[in-house]
Amino acid sequence: MSKAKKINLTLKVWRQKDQNEIGRFETHPVKGISTDMSFLEMLDHLNQQIIHAGGDPIAFDSDCREGICGSCSTTINGNPHGPDRETATCQLHMRRFEDGQTIVVEPFRARAFPVIRDISVDRSALDRIIAAGGFVSVSTGNAQDANAIPISKESSDLAFDAAACIGCGACVAACKNASAMLFTSAKISQLALLPQGAVEKDRRARNMVAQMDREKFGNCTNTGACEAACPKGITLENMARMNRQFTSAWLTARVR
Amino acid sequence: MLKLDSKIPGGPLEQKWDTHKFKIKLVNPANKRKYSVIVVGTGLAGASASASLAELGYQVKTFTSLDSPRRAHSIAAQGGINAAKNYPNDGDSVYRLFYDTIKGGDFRAREANVYRLAQVSNAIIDQCVAQGVPFARDYGGLLDNRSFGGAQVSRTFYARGQTGQQLLLGAYSALMRQVGLGTVKLFARREMLDLVVVDGAARGIVTRNMVTGEIESHVADAVILATGGYGNTFYLSTNAKGSNGSAIWKAYKKGAAFANPCFTQIHPTCIPVSGDHQSKLTLMSESLRNDGRVWVPKKEGDTRRPEQIPDEERDYYLERVYPSFGNLAPRDVSSRQAKFRVDEGRGVGETRMSVYLDFRDSIKRLGKDKITERYGNLFQMYEKITDENPYEVPMRIYPAVHYTMGGLWVDYNLMSNIPGLHVLGEANFSDHGANRLGASALMQGLADGYFVIPYTIGDYLAGSKLPKVDASHESFRAAENEARGRITKLLSVRGNKTVDELHRELGKVMWDYVGMSRNEAGLKKALTEIPRIRDEFWQNVRIPGEPNFMNQELEKAGRVADFLELGELMARDALHRTESCGGHFREESQTEDNEAKRDDEHFAYVGAWEFKGEGKVPEMSKEKLEFERIQLATRSYK
Ligand SMILES: Cc1cc2nc3c(=O)[nH]c(=O)nc-3n(C[C@H](O)[C@H](O)[C@H](O)COP(=O)(O)OP(=O)(O)OC[C@H]3O[C@@H](n4cnc5c(N)ncnc54)[C@H](O)[C@@H]3O)c2cc1C
Numbered sequence: 001m002s003k004a005k006k007i008n009l010t011l012k013v014w015r016q017k018d019q020n021e022i023g024r025f026e027t028h029p030v031k032g033i034s035t036d037m038s039f040l041e042m043l044d045h046l047n048q049q050i051i052h053a054g055g056d057p058i059a060f061d062s063d064c065r066e067g068i069c070g071s072c073s074t075t076i077n078g079n080p081h082g083p084d085r086e087t088a089t090c091q092l093h094m095r096r097f098e099d100g101q102t103i104v105v106e107p108f109r110a111r112a113f114p115v116i117r118d119i120s121v122d123r124s125a126l127d128r129i130i131a132a133g134g135f136v137s138v139s140t141g142n143a144q145d146a147n148a149i150p151i152s153k154e155s156s157d158l159a160f161d162a163a164a165c166i167g168c169g170a171c172v173a174a175c176k177n178a179s180a181m182l183f184t185s186a187k188i189s190q191l192a193l194l195p196q197g198a199v200e201k202d203r204r205a206r207n208m209v210a211q212m213d214r215e216k217f218g219n220c221t222n223t224g225a226c227e228a229a230c231p232k233g234i235t236l237e238n239m240a241r242m243n244r245q246f247t248s249a250w251l252t253a254r255v256r
Numbered sequence: 257m258l259k260l261d262s263k264i265p266g267g268p269l270e271q272k273w274d275t276h277k278f279k280i281k282l283v284n285p286a287n288k289r290k291y292s293v294i295v296v297g298t299g300l301a302g303a304s305a306s307a308s309l310a311e312l313g314y315q316v317k318t319f320t321s322l323d324s325p326r327r328a329h330s331i332a333a334q335g336g337i338n339a340a341k342n343y344p345n346d347g348d349s350v351y352r353l354f355y356d357t358i359k360g361g362d363f364r365a366r367e368a369n370v371y372r373l374a375q376v377s378n379a380i381i382d383q384c385v386a387q388g389v390p391f392a393r394d395y396g397g398l399l400d401n402r403s404f405g406g407a408q409v410s411r412t413f414y415a416r417g418q419t420g421q422q423l424l425l426g427a428y429s430a431l432m433r434q435v436g437l438g439t440v441k442l443f444a445r446r447e448m449l450d451l452v453v454v455d456g457a458a459r460g461i462v463t464r465n466m467v468t469g470e471i472e473s474h475v476a477d478a479v480i481l482a483t484g485g486y487g488n489t490f491y492l493s494t495n496a497k498g499s500n501g502s503a504i505w506k507a508y509k510k511g512a513a514f515a516n517p518c519f520t521q522i523h524p525t526c527i528p529v530s531g532d533h534q535s536k537l538t539l540m541s542e543s544l545r546n547d548g549r550v551w552v553p554k555k556e557g558d559t560r561r562p563e564q565i566p567d568e569e570r571d572y573y574l575e576r577v578y579p580s581f582g583n584l585a586p587r588d589v590s591s592r593q594a595k596f597r598v599d600e601g602r603g604v605g606e607t608r609m610s611v612y613l614d615f616r617d618s619i620k621r622l623g624k625d626k627i628t629e630r631y632g633n634l635f636q637m638y639e640k641i642t643d644e645n646p647y648e649v650p651m652r653i654y655p656a657v658h659y660t661m662g663g664l665w666v667d668y669n670l671m672s673n674i675p676g677l678h679v680l681g682e683a684n685f686s687d688h689g690a691n692r693l694g695a696s697a698l699m700q701g702l703a704d705g706y707f708v709i710p711y712t713i714g715d716y717l718a719g720s721k722l723p724k725v726d727a728s729h730e731s732f733r734a735a736e737n738e739a740r741g742r743i744t745k746l747l748s749v750r751g752n753k754t755v756d757e758l759h760r761e762l763g764k765v766m767w768d769y770v771g772m773s774r775n776e777a778g779l780k781k782a783l784t785e786i787p788r789i790r791d792e793f794w795q796n797v798r799i800p801g802e803p804n805f806m807n808q809e810l811e812k813a814g815r816v817a818d819f820l821e822l823g824e825l826m827a828r829d830a831l832h833r834t835e836s837c838g839g840h841f842r843e844e845s846q847t848e849d850n851e852a853k854r855d856d857e858h859f860a861y862v863g864a865w866e867f868k869g870e871g872k873v874p875e876m877s878k879e880k881l882e883f884e885r886i887q888l889a890t891r892s893y894k
């Protein structure tokens with residue numbers, strides 16, 4: 001049966017009107033929060049409170065609220081998506097917090113993710129990395145029978161593990177260099193593991209990494225903070241795979 | 257009255273699509289780049305259409321209200337996608353998929369559309385595999401299948417519990433490839449506020465830049481809406497927070513017919529409501545019913561813990577009532593049965609408003625690992641939300657609003673009655689009749705986008721003489737002014753209730769009177785309650801902030817204002833259809849054992865509503881459904 005309790009909290013929330021304004025923290029007490037609420041429902045509750053008091057509610061992104069779309073992007077007490085492992089902000093529940101606790105709520109911070117307003121940031125740089133090569137070049141109507149090429153369950157499972165990335169950008173926000181290596185490597189890895197994607201794997205790796213650099217993401221210094229923050233458990237193994245790939249892409253390019 | 261010409265090609269069912277593809281006009285390759293197409297929405301339908309049209313050479317402009325096309329709510333689909341591959345050799349075929357879909361829809365869909373859907377289903381799977389979609393495979397390296405409700409064969413392809421995600425990422429990657437090539441111009445965080453019609457043809461849209469507040473006009477030779485369903489009219493649903501009906505509602509108000517608005521799907525397996533703070537409901541995929549058994553205690557008001565209730569005191573009611581389909585009875589049927597059990601006082605959980613979905617037996621039979629492999633992420637999601645471990649205690653589930661079969665009316669070419677306005681995916685009404693079978697929405701979205709619209713839009717473009725138009729045209733000016741005027745009006749109310757509060761009020765009326773079970777008195781009540789809430793909205797809503805910054809309350813307000821009109825149309829449609837069919841259950845029309853009773857003599861038609869002006873009663877036209885191949889029969893899953 002339900003173990004729900006009511007708790008009171010103090011929220012320190014980042015407020016910033018737009019990209020040009022300098023932001024600041026604003027403090028809000030929130031009372032009577034059910035521990036069954038999700039973190040975003042708690043923010044909804046606070047926003048209702050703010051609107052009734054005549055203020056401007058806090059802007060934050062969310063859509064599916066099921067941990068799959070990658071919209072939500074809140075840094076909670078310094079951790080992208082908060083304290084729980086493999087949990088996006090929208091799936092974090094208030095039972096994880098103590099009565100009387102102070103919670104600091106900020107956007108995902110990275111040079112490549114400018115703040116749009118409050119907690120909402122612009123992550124379109126990640127889309128541009130995909131546009132640079134995160135696909136198989138197959139147009140509609142060109143496909144052979146789906147079972148024509150058997151793929152070992154192992155490769156297919158590994159490819160799936162990499163494909164589970166939701167593109168939220170927590171890895172970037174967690175990295176002290178704001179690197180997008182985990183994100184980029186997950187896509188490179190997924191497609192390289194499958195025969196359909198392997199054909200253009202070198203070109204893909206080169207183009208995606210070049211775009212990543214153009215977008216002003218930092219370099220990877222192997223601290224592993226990205227892996228720890230990832231809500232989908234994308235592992236560093238993908239990065240090792242990408243590095244191998246990238247080196248070989250580079251080598252073959254030179255030989256040619 | 258509207259003249260609704262479905263444009264169904266002649267000839268035998270099996271050959272209609274091929275004949276049609278041969279007969280329709282083509283745009284020659286060199287001319288394609290002279291045509292521009294606007295696609296609104298980047299879910300499965302919109303992303304697949306954008307990519308495919310750009311590959312053909314059209315100039316495409318694609319819009320999404322989200323920050324990235326990859327976040328469209330198709331991403332949340334869990335269970336799978338159907339196709340008639342018959343890989344398991346269990347007797348599937350195009351005809352069987354067609355038949356199951358027509359029957360599943362309770363004989364309220366067009367034969368020709370559904371047959372085409374079944375025909376192209378196999379090519380969808382091929383296309384997705386070619387894109388690198390990691391579908392589940394067996395140890396031989398071949399694709400695996402599972403079963404879904406309303407089918408007795410295993411035809412559902414899946415990628416763990418994240419099929420929608422993987423399919424959407426496939427379509428998104430195809431779309432982004434075109435963005436990279438410069439053939440698609442992508443507009444994210446843009447909300448369509450109006451459709452622009454010039455000389456009777458759809459020629460563009462007006463949008464709001466959700467970051468800067470700018471109102472912009474976009475011109476094209478044709479417009480495609482792929483904006484998803486309107487289940488959020490109910491406030492609580494399995495849809496995303498941002499899912500909305502505004503784009504199709506605006507098109508309706510510009511003259512597009514709205515077909516079968518009352519056909520709503522209530523999904524039987526969702527996590528029950530836990531309190532007033534609830535912001536949305538979470539689906540537990542139907543695939544769970546492959547291995548989970550649904551039950552309630554036999555005794556009314558039995559408050560023992562589930563494990564203390566011995567088997568002989570449990571009522572596995574789906575297995576009891578529907579011995580041949582059992583736990584895989586279709587959604588509408590299963591939802592109603594759950595409601596009956598709760599109404600009988602046999603519901604479980606603290607609120608007594610849920611039933612059990614129990615994996616005890618399958619864990620015993622297959623082992624915990626197998627269950628984790630099949631449903632791990634769903635079990636995890638359930639535990640995160642409820643704080644209960646479904647490996648140990650049965651899940652508690654209850655029906656929730658999930659999908660809208662109704663939508664804009666389209667002909668066989670997926671074009672609405674406004675020339676040039678095409679509608680794809682959940683936003684149209686076309687293939688699911690009065691009830692959609694599990695794993696068929698993904699199939700339809702991708703069929704529409706990959707394999708239907710690329711052909712049919714060419715026919716439209718090649719066959720019409722479109723005058724040159726730009727954004728300075730008076731129709732664009734007028735639509736922009738109207739959009740600005742509405743924003744000013746919304747912001748100037750400065751009342752006392754929040755948008756969410758008013759939306760919740762609407763949702764409650766919808767759920768109580770236009771929900772799982774409907775009757776005349778309730779629907780009439782809804783028809784007085786909804787306008788009352790709407791009036792209050794326009795007099796008492798409080799929207800803080802300014803128009804020229806990101807303003808999420810303003811975004812929500814615009815959508816809720818539209819839901820407050822759309823909800824009324826849903827109630828009106830439900831009231832007029834006095835039969836029960838599929839997800840539309842009229843208490844006045846049921847059999848002795850409480851099954852939906854159809855009335856083919858009076859209701860074998862699509863009800864398409866036409867906007868007649870603000871404050872005026874809309875008018876309904878009928879498209880009669882002709883069944884050449886299938887015998888209308890009582891739908892039975894017993
Ligand atoms: C939780 C859940 C699970 C499901 N599971 C399954 C399943 O297993 N199998 C299955 O077959 N079906 C399933 N469905 C149904 C299926 O996912 C949907 O019907 C389908 O994905 C809808 O796709 P779509 O492309 O029509 O729209 P969506 O994916 O909803 O996309 C809508 C797009 O339109 C955009 N948009 C909307 N309004 C505007 C506007 N005014 N301006 C600009 N852009 C706008 C949005 O930003 C988005 O890009 C599920 C649905 C849900 C909710």
Ligand code: FES
Pocket residue numbers: 061062063064065066067068069070071072088089090091166
């Ligand atoms: S809102 Fe979709 S992942 Fe959090």
